[in-house]
Amino acid sequence: MKFNLPKLNCVLIAISVVIIVVGFALMAGEPSGATAYNPDIFSFRRITVGPMTSLFGFILMIVAILYKPRKK
Numbered sequence: 001m002k003f004n005l006p007k008l009n010c011v012l013i014a015i016s017v018v019i020i021v022v023g024f025a026l027m028a029g030e031p032s033g034a035t036a037y038n039p040d041i042f043s044f045r046r047i048t049v050g051p052m053t054s055l056f057g058f059i060l061m062i063v064a065i066l067y068k069p070r071k072k
Helices: 007-027 044-066
Strands: none
């Protein structure tokens, strides 16, 4: 089967999908409910690390799609 993207682009896309999934997993956790307050919803991991990881994955996805290897 022939793809329009070279192999390097497909590998970079796969890596970026994994990074995005890791970022969303870092944002996951126990929610705060109506009966109990969970202060962990404001943790550094859920507010800063997770979104920045996902943002990096999305930026890498754009780069992976637009990357054009040099011709020899």
